[in-house]
Amino acid sequence: MTPPRKPPRGAEPSHKGQAGLEEGEPHRFGAGDEPFWKRQETRLAGQLGQPCCTLSGMCTLLGGMDGNFAVIIHGERDCGNSFVHHRMKSAERFFCTCLTEEQITVGRVDEPLERCLRLVLDEVAPDAVIVLGTCPITMIGADPGPVVDRLAAQTQIPILLLRTGGLKLATQAEMVDWLYESLAGLPQIVRSQAVDRRRVAAALRETSRQLQRDVAVTPLDVRARVEEALSAPPMDRAVNFIGLPADGVRSSELSTVLHSAGIQIAGLYPFEADLRDWRSIGHAAVNIVADRRLYPRLLARLEKEHAIGSVQVPLPIGLNQSLQFYQAIGDFFDAPEALDQTLAPLVAAARARVEAFRTQAGSIRVAMGLRMLNNYQVDQLAYEGLGDVEALAELGFDLTLLIQGPPEERPRFAEMLAGLGVTLPMQVFPNPWNLAPLLVEGKYQVAYLADHSWEEALKAGVPMIKSRGLAPLLAGVQQNLTVLAELLRAAGHPAGQPAGQSAGEEA
Amino acid sequence: MVSPNVPPSANLEPFALKAHHYGRISGVSMAVHSIPDAFLLLHTGVGCKYKAAAQLSVHDWARQPHRREGWTEVGDAALIRGAAERIGPYVRSWYDRQKPGLIIVTAASHLEMAGEDIAGAVRQADATVPCPVRYVHGLGFSGDLYDGYRAVVSTVLDQIPWAEVRPQKGRVAVVGYPFDRYESDHSANLHQLRNLIREVGRELVAVVPSGQPMARLAEAARAETILVLPYAHALAEQLETTGRQVVLTDLPVGLRCTTAWLDHVARELGADHRKTAAAARRLAGYADQELNLLRTRLVGGRSAVFAETPLAVGLTDLLDGLGLPPVLVGLRDRSFGGVAAFRRGLAPAGLDLRPDAVILKDLSLWAARAHLRRELEKGHLLAGLGSAAELGTMTQGHADLQNDEGELAHRFAPVILGFPSSGYHALQPQPTYGFGGAVTVGQRLLDGLLSGQA
Structure with a gap:
């Protein structure tokens, strides 16, 4: 059956605008649009990351946060569909004013907001409400401020109004900083009530594990641990970690190492932070931050309102970056020796594994994708997505950056990378669906790409690791090398010998 | 504090995020995803992208929906200057890159409300590329995922050469199947449909949509009878104009409903319904016997x-x-x-x-x-x-x-x-x-x- 296609209209006369085509070059129906594309406003906004809708971004991040809060999306019903809500643990805390066409057309949008806000305050009794704007509200120039102010004045519950939307393209970095600065600006919980419940839970879990394998733990030991966990850590030894990879904050390595130097984790932002954590962020001596540039507003607020300074660290991925990470903490607390002592066996093991892997692997061509995601995760955004480069480079990999974007903007990307001190070879590709030929042409042996690139990597026959899939800290080194060795084994590379013989497995 | 087992009051419920909050754009995206050579151009702001392929990408492991979707990158400046002019260049650019068999353009509510002639811009773009380019409303105030899905099915039906192709005796097409991913649950459902139709002595020639490209969907024109599943019942009037026998059915899901479905189809098609009833009893009996193992324990x-x-x-x-x-x-x-x-x-x-x-x-x-x-x-x-x-x-x-x-x-x-x-x-x-x-x-x-x- 013939496909129901129109005859190629204008096939003959239509070759207008195709004059520049070479013999044999495929017909391009958009060839006449060059002036349009040249007129385009830039989407790059001076950052490597993709642009985002601040409503989508904030809903995504708030939906993943625990706590007794409510989010009200002030817009049409479908605005509540601009994030993947069904996978979020706090989606039940979301509301939408579901404005009708008539309400938007005539500008009668305050009444539904007031009604929704009152009902939420009454029934949910949240500790905070976040009201988010949308494109239709921006477009008609409505100002929800007076409604929010009026209700905020009548209640003790803080109500945050954030004029979000998708019409003004923002970078993901701007959005996360705006949200987190706003959450940190909520009224702080008094320090005596800000006991870290997770720390208590973690202490109990650890004690329970020890009890199972070590009968020598006495009830007194248990009591001492619980009491220690229940007491608020001394402020001058308490750290806010900001922007660490999600997996990293769940690692016991971090708390164990810090504990050995008498340093306490005050909060782990944003991945493990709930509403109470954000309302306790002022109770720390320092912020240890993976990429300060991501959080200008948040850090300024913490400095101004709580006199908490910040120390920048790399993403603690791989051996060298993990060492730099711990060194920065040790230096701040003037406790390098204590940390070194605890870290020594971990460092030695990790170093031996890395060196063995390097020796066996030789130079492996690795393609690292950049600017392929719009998932608002700060560890993806840190250092413009380049946070894992050092971890891959220390393994002796021959790295090339594949940047998703308009190829004609290559010079701008090159300029941005140079500004970051990155001199790696790079290629710019227009969309993720033509990656396979690029991977084949580049003779890459491993691809480090956004998770939606599996199909392309598979087509190209190149083993792939999901970007930001490397495990953090020293404990992550072995895990990462094992994964890499398995991938290389699957691809027939000598570095990927069976477990037990592979470089990644040798200690 | 939200109590976990107390639902919101009747007053608050209309404001609470729905279990199925999806609107028309999500349905449009789903339907376009179901046609491997169709392409969806979203005339929207950046956040509306999440109403489309992003919702499907976690649902379908077999085929990434993002690869057949683009957006016109409307920002505030474009809205002020007039955004509809963006549609043509994007349509042509995507046509050049992907050579689709059908391009669907849909727009976010606020752009539809801005008073620009989006439909006109789509018509103009249609005249510049070989494949059909069609506009489907994306209004987010009303309608749901199924409205959006149905609107695309309707557009696809318009592309099928009903008048040019002679219907063949005993051939049946199914319209309105809710195909949302390329995994084996759907191929299995389609297989079940084919077998059920065989039980009434007919041959299934096409299911619209079913994960097949436009050319295969056009095979529906060979059918003398169109069975319309509930997802497309609202298109009955449009289908009547094809000159084929149109039979509205429920879904063949569950033993009794499947039996009722077979009986209804057999009667409407003039098939030997006693023979069909016997087949239904036989097949339901097999299934019932298996399910008995479970039933007695529940x-x-x-x-x-x-x-x-x-x-x-x-x-x-x-x-x-x-x-x-x-x-x-x-x-x-x-x-x-x-x-x-x-x-x-x-x-x-x-x-x-x-x-x-x-x-x-x-x-x-x-x-x-x-x-x-x-x-x-x-x-x-x-x-x-x-x-x-x-x-x-x-x-x-x-x-x-x-x-x-x-x-x-x-x-x-x-x-x-x-x-x-x-x-x-x-x-x-x-x-x-x-x-x-x-x-x-x-x-x-x-x-x-x-x-x-x-």
């Missing part, structure tokens, strides 16, 4: 169903047949007629709900989960059939339902089906439709109940 149990109305009818039949009558039914659509339509749908199979059953329409996530928790607390709820939206948190992370080992504290089987099924993927054929579908869902339910037991 006595006294109850169930919950969350689905769009036509599917909810079939699943109710299926669960009732297992001895697990639903006590909670969540109808997640806004376009199939609500509670009355649901009850009407039960009638042909001679079904009714228990008097204590609760039926909720377009319910919120909060309400869905609160009602589910309530029923779980009563201790009789053994199974829930629904999408990952309603049931996802029943298996991940809701501490109040879990015991110390992280398992569900109640003996409860959440069976995820329909859209979104991000928590469940089909590596092998697993139908919901037909007699085979009843056994497959029964198996999944059993797996869920026995999960964690040695």
